[in-house]
Amino acid sequence: MVKPPLHRPRRSSKVRYGAAAIVVGGALLLSGCSKQSIISNASPQAHGITVLWWWMLGVAALVFLGAVVLLVIGYVTRRRPGLPFLGQREIAAQGLVLVFGIGIPLGVLVALFGVSDIYLIRQTAAPAPRTTALTIHVIGHQWWWEVRYDGGHPVTANEIHIPVRTRVNLVATTADVIHSFWVPQLNRKIDMIPGQRNRILLYADRTGKYRGQCSQFCGLQHANMGMFVIAQPQSAFRAWLAHTSRRSSSPTTPQARAGKQLFLTSQCASCHFIAGTPAQGTIGPDLTHVASRSTLAAATIPNTPRELADWIHNPQAIKPGVRMPDLGLSWRQVDRIVAYLEELK
Amino acid sequence: MATVINPRGQQYVDLLDRVWGERRGLVGWLTTTDHKRIGIMYFFTALAFFGAGGVEALLIRTQLFGPHGHVLSPAAYDQVFTMHGITMIFLFVIPMTTGAFGNYLLPLMIGARDMAFPRMNALSYWIYLASGIFIYIALAQGHAPNAGWFDYVPLASKTYNPSINIDFYGWGLIFNGISSTAASINFIVTIFKLRAPGMSLNRMPLFCYAFLAVSFALLFALPSLSVACLFLELDRQLGFHFYDASHGGNPLLWQNLFWIFGHPEVYIIILPAFGIATSIIPAFSHRKMVFFPLVALAEILVAFLGFGVWVHHMFTVGYATVTTIYFAAASLIIVIPSAIQLFAWITTIMTGTPQFKTPMLFIIGFIVFFIIGGLSGVTLAAIPFDQQVHDSYYVIAHFHFVIFGAAVFPILGGMYFWFPKVTGKLYHEGVGKLSFWATFVGTLVTFFPMHILGLMGMVRRNYTYPPGLGFSTLNALETVAAYVLAAGLLMIVLNLAISYFKGPAAGNDPFEGDTLEWSTGSPPPPYNYAVIPTVTSPYPMWDKQDRELDNKRLERGEGVLALGHRTPGTTVQDARLDEILNMPPHSIWPPVTALGLAGIFAMLLLGHLFIAAGFAAVIALTLIGWHHHGVQP
Ligand SMILES: [Cu+2]
Numbered sequence: 001m002v003k004p005p006l007h008r009p010r011r012s013s014k015v016r017y018g019a020a021a022i023v024v025g026g027a028l029l030l031s032g033c034s035k036q037s038i039i040s041n042a043s044p045q046a047h048g049i050t051v052l053w054w055w056m057l058g059v060a061a062l063v064f065l066g067a068v069v070l071l072v073i074g075y076v077t078r079r080r081p082g083l084p085f086l087g088q089r090e091i092a093a094q095g096l097v098l099v100f101g102i103g104i105p106l107g108v109l110v111a112l113f114g115v116s117d118i119y120l121i122r123q124t125a126a127p128a129p130r131t132t133a134l135t136i137h138v139i140g141h142q143w144w145w146e147v148r149y150d151g152g153h154p155v156t157a158n159e160i161h162i163p164v165r166t167r168v169n170l171v172a173t174t175a176d177v178i179h180s181f182w183v184p185q186l187n188r189k190i191d192m193i194p195g196q197r198n199r200i201l202l203y204a205d206r207t208g209k210y211r212g213q214c215s216q217f218c219g220l221q222h223a224n225m226g227m228f229v230i231a232q233p234q235s236a237f238r239a240w241l242a243h244t245s246r247r248s249s250s251p252t253t254p255q256a257r258a259g260k261q262l263f264l265t266s267q268c269a270s271c272h273f274i275a276g277t278p279a280q281g282t283i284g285p286d287l288t289h290v291a292s293r294s295t296l297a298a299a300t301i302p303n304t305p306r307e308l309a310d311w312i313h314n315p316q317a318i319k320p321g322v323r324m325p326d327l328g329l330s331w332r333q334v335d336r337i338v339a340y341l342e343e344l345k
Numbered sequence: 346m347a348t349v350i351n352p353r354g355q356q357y358v359d360l361l362d363r364v365w366g367e368r369r370g371l372v373g374w375l376t377t378t379d380h381k382r383i384g385i386m387y388f389f390t391a392l393a394f395f396g397a398g399g400v401e402a403l404l405i406r407t408q409l410f411g412p413h414g415h416v417l418s419p420a421a422y423d424q425v426f427t428m429h430g431i432t433m434i435f436l437f438v439i440p441m442t443t444g445a446f447g448n449y450l451l452p453l454m455i456g457a458r459d460m461a462f463p464r465m466n467a468l469s470y471w472i473y474l475a476s477g478i479f480i481y482i483a484l485a486q487g488h489a490p491n492a493g494w495f496d497y498v499p500l501a502s503k504t505y506n507p508s509i510n511i512d513f514y515g516w517g518l519i520f521n522g523i524s525s526t527a528a529s530i531n532f533i534v535t536i537f538k539l540r541a542p543g544m545s546l547n548r549m550p551l552f553c554y555a556f557l558a559v560s561f562a563l564l565f566a567l568p569s570l571s572v573a574c575l576f577l578e579l580d581r582q583l584g585f586h587f588y589d590a591s592h593g594g595n596p597l598l599w600q601n602l603f604w605i606f607g608h609p610e611v612y613i614i615i616l617p618a619f620g621i622a623t624s625i626i627p628a629f630s631h632r633k634m635v636f637f638p639l640v641a642l643a644e645i646l647v648a649f650l651g652f653g654v655w656v657h658h659m660f661t662v663g664y665a666t667v668t669t670i671y672f673a674a675a676s677l678i679i680v681i682p683s684a685i686q687l688f689a690w691i692t693t694i695m696t697g698t699p700q701f702k703t704p705m706l707f708i709i710g711f712i713v714f715f716i717i718g719g720l721s722g723v724t725l726a727a728i729p730f731d732q733q734v735h736d737s738y739y740v741i742a743h744f745h746f747v748i749f750g751a752a753v754f755p756i757l758g759g760m761y762f763w764f765p766k767v768t769g770k771l772y773h774e775g776v777g778k779l780s781f782w783a784t785f786v787g788t789l790v791t792f793f794p795m796h797i798l799g800l801m802g803m804v805r806r807n808y809t810y811p812p813g814l815g816f817s818t819l820n821a822l823e824t825v826a827a828y829v830l831a832a833g834l835l836m837i838v839l840n841l842a843i844s845y846f847k848g849p850a851a852g853n854d855p856f857e858g859d860t861l862e863w864s865t866g867s868p869p870p871p872y873n874y875a876v877i878p879t880v881t882s883p884y885p886m887w888d889k890q891d892r893e894l895d896n897k898r899l900e901r902g903e904g905v906l907a908l909g910h911r912t913p914g915t916t917v918q919d920a921r922l923d924e925i926l927n928m929p930p931h932s933i934w935p936p937v938t939a940l941g942l943a944g945i946f947a948m949l950l951l952g953h954l955f956i957a958a959g960f961a962a963v964i965a966l967t968l969i970g971w972h973h974h975g976v977q978p
Contacts, residue, residue: 035813056727060720064720067688090635096635097689105681113673113677116730118670188732215735215736
């Protein structure tokens with residue numbers, strides 16, 4: 001269902017070695033699976049966070065070992081001749097508490113604070129206004145993502161195309177409840193909050209398809225609110241942008257023409273928008289170029305004619321509670337609509 | 346102690362038995378004001394809710410065993426994980442620590458005969474029971490709260506959650522909060538005023554410091570939650586707009602109010618566990634705590650600093666960098682008092698002669714999990730990293746190590762530790778150790794892989810996950826481990842239950858404990874101590890000459906205070922005898938008052954404000970009965 005990224009991540013083998021040395025087993029899983037993992041990063045921002053993570057893990061492992069060693073010493077010397085309850089080696093013990101409880105933590109924490117909360121935080125911060133060539137607005141809906149490019153057009157859903165190696169200013173907000181925009185391989189997450197326009201930097205080192213997911217609980221179908229960021233070479237991106245800005249194509253076959261008719265006369269048109277037709281709904285995703293997307297319903301099912309038909313026939317079976325009702329269409333009617341939508345490349 | 350007394354002392358003991366006797370049977374339990382019996386009721390109620398929360402956890406894990414699980418519908422899943430959180434935090438851990446452990450042990454440890462306000466103590470319990478039932482009625486009806494235990498708006502608003510689910514949350518938590526507030530006031534006064542003469546603050550057991558800190562934290566944190574819930578209900582039931590961005594409200598107001606309560610809450614959950622640990626470690630290490638004053642200070646500091654870090658739950662809401670940096674720094678500072686306590690425990694064990702009996706094993710487990718949870722907590726104060734893994738399974742792993750590993754393990758260890766005191770029987774050591782290993786391994790394998798899943802991008806609160814992301818293996822492993830953990834917990838309950846009936850007699854002091862409770866009978870008599878104990882150090886049970894002195898005083902009838910329900914009141918700092926307090930006897934009014942309150946909240950839930958006011962009038966009447974002292978038997 002989910003295609004592998006176009007290029008294998010460059011750093012993954014290095015990461016794999018570091019990982020295997022520290023967390024046995026688990027780390028293999030981490031780097032082996034690159035679809036949504038913060039470890040197989042594809043931007044300087046996510047890379048910085050990953051490096052920070054490995055450092056923190058290393059230091060944490062040392063602290064953990066240190067504490068365990070002290071406990072083991074206690075275990076080994078447990079049969080020392082009896083103590084008179086009130087304690088011995090008081091000064092030494094207190095010294096240990098001061099060193100381990102105050103001295104070492106203080107040093108480590110100051111270093112961590114400097115690196116992460118003073119330095120790295122700037123690298124991952126939202127871009128300053130007007131320093132980016134492209135702004136994309138992403139609007140969270142229960143349970144899908146509306147994507148608008150500068151100037152209102154084009155509009156798409158659940159798949160965000162960006163040019164590779166280009167700083168993009170992403171403006172995140174919501175149409176209903178709080179969602180959170182998170183594409184782990186590219187950058188940290190940002191919440192989408194009513195009445196607020198939060199921003200974040202989106203940048204990809206290399207072309208690829210990066211999976212993201214809503215990470216703030218947003219109701220019944222929170223689990224099926226995925227999306228993809230697709231990083232393309234500049235030229236491909238510009239071509240996509242130009243194509244997607246166009247109106248929908250007219251249906252060519254009789255079946256598709258019947259489908260269009262059906263679409264416009266049934267309730268579909270009251271919820272969905274198809275540029276160049278009377279369908280002007282804004283409740284569901286823009287379907288002007290729905291056939292050019294690779295998945296449907298926020299990365300829940302692949303976009304094949306079959307799955308599309310199942311979806312239109314009974315969306316509630318695929319995504320229970322979804323804001324698109326089961327309209328009780330016959331399979332015949334569904335097939336016509338599918339024929340029409342499949343032409344909306 | 347009451348058993349080894351010569352005839353002269355015995356006459357006083359008989360007198361006390363008569364004065365402090367309570368009614369028998371069900372009526373006895375309903376009307377009791379004995380802190381020990383109230384503690385026992387808290388214990389069993391909290392244990393029952395632990396069972397419910399545990400079943401919910403297993404349902405969650407079973408659903409997540411593989412991708413596209415079908416055990417629960419999405420709607421059911423949302424209710425189950427929300428109830429799991431609410432149950433474990435509000436209906437299990439807090440009542441178990443403050444309610445059961447605190448109630449039972451604290452008066453004993455400070456040499457008092459009861460809590461400062463015995464009837465209010467009973468009231469706290471009955472309100473807790475009623476609020477728990479109140480919230481669980483929602484689940485029984487299939488309308489349990491379903492927006493997560495932190496219940497963010499606008500998901501929890503009327504618009505997106507129109508039915509009654511969230512109202513159970515709003516009113517239920519306000520109701521529950523009354524119980525905790527009353528309990529914390531009771532603890533504070535008890536600790537400050539009822540310590541045995543001689544137990545100046547610097548001689549007070551660390552357990553009591555922990556409960557003092559927790560009580561203050563609860564007292565100041567809960568109003569924020571109650572206000573948040575009140576605003577929520579005003580929004581939902583009367584159309585106010587506190588949280589409604591489209592009418593000038595702000596959904597982040599909820600988050601701030603909630604976490605101003607919610608973060609101190611984390612320390613409220615964990616500090617009693619610290620207290621239990623600092624009781625068990627010296628006893629089994631045969632050594633006093635290293636750096637007692639610093640540890641006491643650290644306990645208080647943790648509770649205090651815990652109020653200044655709440656925004657670290659909100660690093661992704663888009664606040665200005667300066668704001669987040671401030672709260673990150675504050676969060677890092679808390680690491681210091683925590684580390685002080687941690688290494689004080691470790692060095693106490695290291696420089697003592699530790700004996701690894703079951704309670705101590707649970708404390709070792711606690712230390713290990715606390716280090717893991719603490720370290721992952723430190724990583725979350727690195728803002729960019731937090732913003733990466735926030736709301737992922739990494740966070741789930743972190744707080745389960747802290748809340749389950751570090752807070753519940755001492756509870757389990759404490760159950761074993763004080764079981765002989767409460768029941769007079771010894772538990773089975775072999776089964777005890779086995780149960781430790783099952784829960785330890787179960788906990789580790791259930792929660793550790795969640796760190797990795799979080800780094801792999803698995804988001805929390807998802808009822809399902811797709812097969813293609815590599816989440817399946819670890820999830821399956823976690824689910825199996827969760828059942829191992831459950832088996833370990835069952836083993837503990839069975840061990841204790843069977844030992845209660847079949848175990849050998851324990852005697853007063855089976856573990857050579859250091860605090861006062863080990864000097865009295867197992868189980869302790871209703872008046873706790875036949876003679877008010879003498880205290881000259883923080884380790885009174887290790888001061889043998891003081892205990893002998895107490896026996897002599899009993900023979901002379903000195904400090905027996907047998908003329909009525911009496912206990913000495915002492916000065917706050919030095920615990921010099923101040924006055925002799927007359928404690929009220931048993932009473933039926935606390936449960937009646939709780940019932941009236943339940944009526945108020947049920948009517949508020951249903952939106953019948955006038956009937957609710959009627960119930961308030963009824964409560965005013967019950968309070969008259971409450972304050973009308975009958976003649977003592
Ligand atoms: Cu969402």
